[in-house]
Amino acid sequence: MTGKTSKQAMYLRMITASVARRKSRMLIALLAVVVGATILSGLVTIYYDIPRQMGMEFRNYGANMILVPADSTQGGMTRESIDEAASHIRSDELVGVSPYHYENLTINATPMVAAGTDLEAVRATSPYWYVEGAWPSKPGEVLVGLQEAETFSLKVGDKVTITYTVTGDDGRDAIEENPVEFTVSGLLDTGGSEEKYFFISQEDMESLTGKELTYNVAELSIQANAERLQEIADDISSSVPTVSPQVVKRLTTSESTVLTKLQALVLLVTIVVLALTMICVATTMTAVVTERRKEIGLRKALGASDRSIMMEFMGEGLLQGAIGGLFGAGLGFAFAQLVSTNVFNSSITFRPILVPITVLAALLVTGLACTIPVRNATNVDPALVLKGE
Amino acid sequence: MSLLEMKNVYKTYGDLNALDDVSINIEAGEWVAIMGPSGSGKSTAMNIIGCMDKPTSGQVLLDGQDISKLSRRELTEIRRDKIGLIFQQFHLISYLTAVENVMVAQYYHSLPDEAEAMEALERVGLADRAKHLPSQLSGGEQQRVCVARALINHPEIILADEPTGNLDEKNERIVLDLFRQLHAEGTTLVVVTHDAEVGATAQRVITLEYGKVTSEDGDISFGKGSSAIK
Incomplete structure (x- = not known):
């Protein structure tokens, strides 16, 4: 008790x-x-x-930051400067970096524009790209934008000869031509401007043009909110003078x-x-x-x-x-x-x-x-x- | 000095005089029955003696202290410290066991003491039912728990409202025997009842009719089973 x-x-x-x-x-x-x-x-x-x-979810809608050359008169960005810029982003934030080198090329003397890029990285930065067929997985394969495929009547599995023309100093006279045969591995359907281009690997672009690539633009997909993106952009701006980072406002604002x-x-x-x-x-x-x-x-x-x-x-x-x-x-x-x-x-x-x-x-x-x-x-x-x- | 003195007490509800110039004296250790028919003012008198209501006019002295002018809070304190209550409907807390019901009174008074609560239950013959809920007890057992609860804090006065009204004859006898014991030990008991037999067990009977004291210690002749008492 x-x-x-x-x-x-x-x-x-x-x-x-x-x-x-x-x-x-x-x-x-x-x-x-x-x-x-x-x-x-x-x-x-x-x-x-x-x-x-x-x-x-928004990372599915593509890059939310792009890098362009700080001074376009000095040519494109080097891979090193892009990598240096990317090193300012935490690894848990960075989804992917896709550098693009655009080049004017011809198919049967008809001009077109092709982009040499890191195709693996593109799959991370632009997961919304719909590819009919397959992504290029080996040298000599090309991914063709739907509009261009119609223009050139191309379909998956077709062979196409792409020619790089070396021009003189005035940019008019063809000095040398370098034709390379590619196989169409897939057709790209995005509903956007990407359908107007051909996409090949950086290595193929290098062997086609015979020069070391510099890049016109790099797309970055970063998992961060608008403020953090701006913070990263400011950081890159001040530390890497050769590149100019720009936040893709359209995406960050809607996000x-x-x-x-x-x-x-x-x-x-x-x-x-x-x-x-x-x-x-x-x-x-x-x-x-x-x-x-x-x-x-x-x-x-x-x-x-x-x-x-x-x-x-x-x-x-x-x-x-x-x-x-x-x-x-x-x-x-x-x-x-x-x-x-x-x-x-x-x-x-x-x-x-x-x-x-x-x-x-x-x-x-x-x-x-x-x-x-x-x-x-x-x-x-x-x-x-x-x-x- | 009397333990309880009511001097010229009036209690008015509108035009109705529930108590009409009532004067009662109760000595310490006395066993008093207050009797009367329905509407006679018994309950009103009980409420005032039990510090649950205040008179409209007049004086009520409990242990020499005038309780008629006290605030609600002060009345609560007097009720807690000096009065033990027993009800016709038992009013045990349904979700507490018998011993816990007794301890509730200790809780409000001072400190709960389970051993002491058990002793009180033992005294009313319910030690073996201590852990039972009220729903598991008979009416008589519930009333005995109610008695144990009323006496646990050693009050100066025990007020019982129709304590046997809901009991059969056997349990009525048990409860009245308990009252006899308490009285023998010197406890002051005030029992309000209709039942002449219960009234007859008291030392003194005060009869109320229409709010007035009509007799003290006299014969009573109302209600069922009326009989002469001392």
Whole structure:
């Protein structure tokens, strides 16, 4: 047999007994808190993960930064200067770098433009490119833009002779011609200007032109928001004088706009859900107080002060808030994972900090929701218990 | 000095005088029954003695202290420290065990002491039912828990409102025997009852009718089972 019990121990014993032994009564309020906390925890997880998810999603729409020569009169950029510029980007941010060397060439004396590039890197920077056939995988293969394929009546598997013409100083007189036969490995369908070009590997371009390549442009795909991109651009500008970085505003602006709107929507839904949870808990607690008027009257008749009554009911509410918050934090992560897998096709990172945040938010919501019902509890007349109603 | 003195107490609800110039004296250690038909003012008197209501006018002295002018908070403190309550409907907290129900009274009074609460239950013959919830106890057992709760803080006065009203004959006898023991130990008991037999067990009977004291210690002749008492 135990002896004296502290007031706090008895307080906890009473509120836990009330929650544990009146399960059916408490279930609705608890369910409301669990649902609210689940959605809160889930949406906050998504809220914080959206920039990453959206960033990844937007990387599918191509490069968000380009490098061009700082002074175009001095010719193109060297591979070294491009690599140096890329070294200013963290490896976890850099998705890919595709340098392009454009050259005017001919097919049967008809002029066209071909780009020599790192085809592997292009696949990373421009994942939206749709290739009918296959990407060039060995020397002598060419990827042809759809418009050019129509102009030259080319299809996958066709052979085509591409000629590089060395011109004189005035740029008009052909001094020497270097024809090379290529096989069309694939046709490029992007719906954009890329369809007007031929794409070959850097090595093929070098052997065709017989000179070391410099690049007219390099496309960079970076997983970062608009501010970070500008920061990187400024950094490259000041450290690599031969290149001029430019943020692709069209992409970064729409990414920021979509992001802001999505986050605002998530925030709004969270607030609405919390408000609904609060209403549900407040309604349930009001019903609980009404249902337990006799018990409140009895406690007051036994000498409970208004403060004690408020503390007991608030304690019950907060206990439910804590239990609901804990369940909600776990279920919220599962909910966020489900949404992320279905919407963004990728998994989400668990953030342990969200557990205490969810519990605190659940405590705050239940605490606020209980305020009015608990105040009403103190208005119960202790004489009620003597009336035998 | 009397333990409880009501001097010219009036309690008015609109035009109705629930108590009309009531003066009662109860000595320490006395066992008093307050009787009367419905609407006689018994419950109003009980509320005022139990510090759950205040008179419209008049004086109520408990242990020499005028409680008629005290605030709601001060009345709560008096109720907690000096009064033990027993109800017709038992009013046990449904989700607490018998021993926890007794400890609730200790909790509001001072410090809960499970051993002492168990002793109180033992005294009413319910030590073996201490861990049972009220729903697992019979009416008589519930009322005995209620008695244990009322006496746990050693109150100066025990107020019982129709304590046997919901009990069968056997349990009525058990509860009245407990009252006899408490009285023998010097506890002051005030029992409000309809039941003449219960009233007859008291030392003194105060009869109320239409809010007035119509007799003290006299014969009573109302309600069912009316009988002469001392």
